[in-house]
Amino acid sequence: MTQINTNTYFNLLRSDLSRMQTETATLSQQISSGKKTDRFGGMRTNEARNVVSMRNEMQRLETFQHTIGTLETRAERVELSINKTTDFAETVKDMVYGLPNNSTSQRQIEYEAKNALDSIQSVLNSSVNGMYVFSGENALTPPINLDIVENGKGAPGDADYIPPLEDFLADGRTPGNYTPGPPPPEAPTSEIDSPTSLHGAVQEWFERFEAAPDGSTGWYQGGDLPEGPYIADNQRAGPPGVANDPGFRKILANLAGMAYSGTAPEAGVANDQEYQAFAEMSSLSITEAAGVTYSGSDNDRSLRDLMAENGLFRQTLETQKERHDDTKKFANSVLNDIESVDPADAITKLQELQFQLQASYNLTGQLRQLSLVNFL
Numbered sequence: 001m002t003q004i005n006t007n008t009y010f011n012l013l014r015s016d017l018s019r020m021q022t023e024t025a026t027l028s029q030q031i032s033s034g035k036k037t038d039r040f041g042g043m044r045t046n047e048a049r050n051v052v053s054m055r056n057e058m059q060r061l062e063t064f065q066h067t068i069g070t071l072e073t074r075a076e077r078v079e080l081s082i083n084k085t086t087d088f089a090e091t092v093k094d095m096v097y098g099l100p101n102n103s104t105s106q107r108q109i110e111y112e113a114k115n116a117l118d119s120i121q122s123v124l125n126s127s128v129n130g131m132y133v134f135s136g137e138n139a140l141t142p143p144i145n146l147d148i149v150e151n152g153k154g155a156p157g158d159a160d161y162i163p164p165l166e167d168f169l170a171d172g173r174t175p176g177n178y179t180p181g182p183p184p185p186e187a188p189t190s191e192i193d194s195p196t197s198l199h200g201a202v203q204e205w206f207e208r209f210e211a212a213p214d215g216s217t218g219w220y221q222g223g224d225l226p227e228g229p230y231i232a233d234n235q236r237a238g239p240p241g242v243a244n245d246p247g248f249r250k251i252l253a254n255l256a257g258m259a260y261s262g263t264a265p266e267a268g269v270a271n272d273q274e275y276q277a278f279a280e281m282s283s284l285s286i287t288e289a290a291g292v293t294y295s296g297s298d299n300d301r302s303l304r305d306l307m308a309e310n311g312l313f314r315q316t317l318e319t320q321k322e323r324h325d326d327t328k329k330f331a332n333s334v335l336n337d338i339e340s341v342d343p344a345d346a347i348t349k350l351q352e353l354q355f356q357l358q359a360s361y362n363l364t365g366q367l368r369q370l371s372l373v374n375f376l
Helices: 002-033 045-098 103-124 147-151 165-170 195-208 246-260 272-291 303-339 343-369
Strands: 230-232
Touching: 045 103, 045 230, 045 246, 045 272, 045 303, 103 246, 103 272, 147 165, 147 246, 165 195, 165 246, 195 246, 195 272, 230 303, 246 272, 246 303, 272 303
Parallel strands: none
Antiparallel strands: none
């Protein structure tokens, strides 16, 4: 009877030892990792469900924040491009007012205007992560090709023909003055007989030949402004500008006019005085394109207005990023409440369990040595 009772007690004690060993290993793992468990099987059903939900939410927010980070880089590039475009144009404008009125000065202005056009083309054709910032929906294509300003596109009579700017202006001269006879279809809608009409004709070329007559690309190769990617549930956002925005287009047109409207009869102006008047008119237009307050019409929108829109866009990104940060903090808090262990509490429990385990080991040893003689 004694042997049976001893064996029963020994088996119960061995089972208890196994349980305490398992609990000891679990507590040691918790103290080491800081987590209650590293598998869903160790959680209650509602806890496991909450953990899955919070982790999915965190992943979704990180996707939004990655998108916001890319858009912030694009917004910075927009601001930099606006500033550089304005600076390049202002350099030429200042030269117009700072040089004497003669042919040498005109050649300098033409040279600097062409350099400014090249520099602005480089700025507006910039990209972020392989996507062109100012191309709108055609983000894989550089937005502007100013080679068409100088060389045109196609040949006369072709469906996609675009005349070089100089030819376009020459065809619009007053009949009998430089080119007799009626102007060809590619000529400006009004005859060029003054610096004012010349200035209007240059603007007309840039407006008319953003695309070729057959609908193919002209000097502008981008697309319309897209809606933008999602930065939050039900919220899209994208940079505000494209390269054919009125402010950019007017600056390009005015610089191109100064670069390609020389004193030669086929180019558009009759003498140095007319060129100077035209250059001053173009410089004033550059000032307006760079900084006139938005009047409510897209045709009058300046680069300052575009800069303001970009500032609002950046503020929207910052606000949404802060909201995502707050939501992530809350999600992390929920995860910590479910997954994290209190180190002090776990250490106390481990010490108590180790004490109990040692006592059980001692008792087990005593039971192994127990005999009838010892029992009596």
